[in-house]
Amino acid sequence: MGRAxxxxxxxxxxxxxxTAALASGAPVPADVAFRLGVERTADGGVELIWxxxxxxxxxxxxxxxxxxxxxxxxxALPAGIVHDDPxxxxxxxxxxxxxxxxxxxxxxxxxxxxxxxxAEAGICYPPVTRLLDPVTLALEKPVRGGLSPAxxxxxxxxxxxxxxxxxxxxxFVLPExxxxxxxxxxxxxxxxxxxxxPAFDMTASDVGDADDVAVESRLLASGDLMWTLAAFFGFGxxxxxxxxxxxxxxxxxxLIVRSGAGRGRGFVLSLAYVLAMAxxxxxxGVVAAWTGGNLQxxxxxxxxxxxxxxxxxxxxxxxxxxxxxxxxxALSARIDRATAGRGGSLSGAALMGFGSALVVxxxxxxxxxxxxxxxxxxxDVVRGAGALFALGLGMGAPLLLIGVFxxxxxxxxxxWLVPMRQLFGLVFLGVAIALIARVIPETAALVLWGVFxxxxxLAVTAxxxxxxxxxxxxxxxPRVAGGAAVAGGxxxxxxxxxxxxxxxxxxxxxxxxxxxxxxxxxxxxxxEFEAALLTAQAAGRPVVVDFTAAWCTTCKxxxxxxxxxxxxxxxxxxxxxxxxxxxxxxxxxxxxxxxxQVVGPPTLFLVDPVTATEIDGSRxxxxxxxxxxxxxxxxxxx
Amino acid sequence: MNRxxxxxxxxxxxLTALLPGSVxxxxxxxxxxxxxxxxxxxxxxxxxxxxIVAFFDYNCPYCKKAQPVIDxxxxxxxxxxxVYKDWPILTPASxxxxxxxxxxxxxxxxxxxxxxxxxxxxGRVSAEQMRAALKAAGIDMARLDADMDKNATTIxxxxxxxxxxxxxxxxxxTPVFLIGPFMVPAALDLAGYRQVVSDARDRKKxxx
Numbered sequence: 001m002g003r004a005x006x007x008x009x010x011x012x013x014x015x016x017x018x019t020a021a022l023a024s025g026a027p028v029p030a031d032v033a034f035r036l037g038v039e040r041t042a043d044g045g046v047e048l049i050w051x052x053x054x055x056x057x058x059x060x061x062x063x064x065x066x067x068x069x070x071x072x073x074x075x076a077l078p079a080g081i082v083h084d085d086p087x088x089x090x091x092x093x094x095x096x097x098x099x100x101x102x103x104x105x106x107x108x109x110x111x112x113x114x115x116x117x118x119a120e121a122g123i124c125y126p127p128v129t130r131l132l133d134p135v136t137l138a139l140e141k142p143v144r145g146g147l148s149p150a151x152x153x154x155x156x157x158x159x160x161x162x163x164x165x166x167x168x169x170x171x172f173v174l175p176e177x178x179x180x181x182x183x184x185x186x187x188x189x190x191x192x193x194x195x196x197x198p199a200f201d202m203t204a205s206d207v208g209d210a211d212d213v214a215v216e217s218r219l220l221a222s223g224d225l226m227w228t229l230a231a232f233f234g235f236g237x238x239x240x241x242x243x244x245x246x247x248x249x250x251x252x253x254x255l256i257v258r259s260g261a262g263r264g265r266g267f268v269l270s271l272a273y274v275l276a277m278a279x280x281x282x283x284x285g286v287v288a289a290w291t292g293g294n295l296q297x298x299x300x301x302x303x304x305x306x307x308x309x310x311x312x313x314x315x316x317x318x319x320x321x322x323x324x325x326x327x328x329x330a331l332s333a334r335i336d337r338a339t340a341g342r343g344g345s346l347s348g349a350a351l352m353g354f355g356s357a358l359v360v361x362x363x364x365x366x367x368x369x370x371x372x373x374x375x376x377x378x379x380d381v382v383r384g385a386g387a388l389f390a391l392g393l394g395m396g397a398p399l400l401l402i403g404v405f406x407x408x409x410x411x412x413x414x415x416w417l418v419p420m421r422q423l424f425g426l427v428f429l430g431v432a433i434a435l436i437a438r439v440i441p442e443t444a445a446l447v448l449w450g451v452f453x454x455x456x457x458l459a460v461t462a463x464x465x466x467x468x469x470x471x472x473x474x475x476x477x478p479r480v481a482g483g484a485a486v487a488g489g490x491x492x493x494x495x496x497x498x499x500x501x502x503x504x505x506x507x508x509x510x511x512x513x514x515x516x517x518x519x520x521x522x523x524x525x526x527x528e529f530e531a532a533l534l535t536a537q538a539a540g541r542p543v544v545v546d547f548t549a550a551w552c553t554t555c556k557x558x559x560x561x562x563x564x565x566x567x568x569x570x571x572x573x574x575x576x577x578x579x580x581x582x583x584x585x586x587x588x589x590x591x592x593x594x595x596x597q598v599v600g601p602p603t604l605f606l607v608d609p610v611t612a613t614e615i616d617g618s619r620x621x622x623x624x625x626x627x628x629x630x631x632x633x634x635x636x637x638x
Numbered sequence: 639m640n641r642x643x644x645x646x647x648x649x650x651x652x653l654t655a656l657l658p659g660s661v662x663x664x665x666x667x668x669x670x671x672x673x674x675x676x677x678x679x680x681x682x683x684x685x686x687x688x689x690i691v692a693f694f695d696y697n698c699p700y701c702k703k704a705q706p707v708i709d710x711x712x713x714x715x716x717x718x719x720x721v722y723k724d725w726p727i728l729t730p731a732s733x734x735x736x737x738x739x740x741x742x743x744x745x746x747x748x749x750x751x752x753x754x755x756x757x758x759x760x761g762r763v764s765a766e767q768m769r770a771a772l773k774a775a776g777i778d779m780a781r782l783d784a785d786m787d788k789n790a791t792t793i794x795x796x797x798x799x800x801x802x803x804x805x806x807x808x809x810x811x812t813p814v815f816l817i818g819p820f821m822v823p824a825a826l827d828l829a830g831y832r833q834v835v836s837d838a839r840d841r842k843k844x845x846x
Contacts (some may be wrong), residue, residue: 027810028810030811059761089759089761089762091762118699119811121824122700122813123700123811123814123823123824124699124700124701126727127728172820173819173820174820175817
């Protein structure tokens, strides 16, 4: 038995590590290591900004701007760090972000900006060139063979590094991570004079965040991997308290009870279950990196949520005894033979764990979304997959208790099993409603909840009454709970009523209708977006773009608490808000997202209505607070 | 071993076996062309059981740092086949350097030329400096120039092929060493490279 555990654990962990390692660890392409942005300064000048990724540096004397005639354009670069290494010769490098003022007045465009740098890990990049239009401040990659010094090069020249193919399509893989650890040694010995790079300098925006998702994104980006893993384990534990994890409880307890396992064996079974669940989440993280985060969004479309809700409804109906969910006879016979008297099947437990993780996946929101967003944005995939693995472990940790104490607490069989199944049936129905409530109008959701609460409350009360007079005070609990549920259901139904209900809703739930302050366009396609921009252009108003979706709960928080703030409302009067609605994740929505490189909602940024391009440094991803939105509005000039 | 353990072992093994399969389903990369390009100079032991393919530039400081280490690994191992891929991407002078080194191959002195050029410190070496170094290493410069002219097309084609291979592999810069099935885009130390070579051999044995 010990050997089987060892094999399973190593096999599963190796699977996650190997797939994560395949997709990660590779040096980032040059244009990710050195992100170039342009801003107009307050006095109408132009500033070039390089975001230099930690662990990378640019050669100061290889940063150049030339105009269309080839004459150099003065650029005020900051002083660099002098790096005198025998292999390198004396060089001045810039390892941190660079802000440089460009004296471009009168220079004929387009201007050619070229720069070149290396990664401290021990690799140097070919020069990168960008074309800058001095009027619109638009940056472009030059067309192949355009302004590149192709004449002196006998290569089919690119003026920048080749685009990396999708991970997994190269026949050469990175070696195991332990050998890559050696790379830090020679690199650090070569430049002791490098300034310490701040660990949190990963995102474009300066979001003042007190919120979970932003914090988690920062945690993912920052230094200590162990701290990140521990934090995500904690988030997983918190998630275990949500109803999302509840369906796993009867599945796992059923497995253990059926197997007739003792305490130790029960723990091992639930360990296999939890590990498989964590692996499933880890793999989800890796898949998210490969598909660019669209997996999470695809899972949230009304269609996918509908299917998931239907699955839960089926589970619920089965729990109520309406029908039995049966495996094909041959398979169940084989499982019975394997599990009978041997204390349960590890493989069975692991398979169940893996499967239930996928089923519950769409139910789990902010931490999973944060991790997937970050992983998809090109962050460290090993870190992202590891964080998700830790999240899965956290979610499953309480389930381990079932494995240990379950066999003792849960009797082999008994009359109590039936009502227990029915109770879980109610929970499944609740989860189904929670899933579908994300994409249906609020009143409909209230109706569903109301009916559910009424029905559940009545059922619990009736059952309890049927049991007879309560023999001890604790037995009053079901009756009290039932009564409360009935009352709650009635309230929910009242709130769903039009007319008086609407007034009550506003009082109780807060105003979810957007304030009329400012002009708000809701768009779902690119042409609609352009039209909205044109209107804003005509009015000369700054434009705030908000990518949102009906199922995005943090977006709803934004509407409820930030947009309704009085100070914000006053400032919004002069601003055009364009809301890109991504609820139906169709081709038009995807095109809009791709145009602005949006991984998922909520995402906010400013757009220059003249050039219809995003203003660098204005992007905020994740939950937004009143303060951070106020700062964004200031940037817009509102 | 009971049936349960066997089931578990088979599941784990089949899952890990899937990995190399998906890895080798390459998108348009001809591995054979990379390992056995007829024009690319070969050093070390031509019959070695592990091949190291080195992509480098004569103006790449990290390549120069890694060069003596790789040389040491190849020399002490004795069973490594080393393929030189001149990939001049960093400066225009690098292109001239690559052409000169490859031309030196026609007088049987590629490795001497390569070592001479890698021995020049720094990332800002000019073509003149390169010529001086080659001359000092005992390369017949008159013959070099003649060979360079005569075989200009062949040399350019080779460099272009190397570039195409590197782009297809998605190499971000230099140096990159392909050691067996592993890609090492970094300057490791001696122990590091030796470890990768050993892993490559293990991987090869496992695959047989």
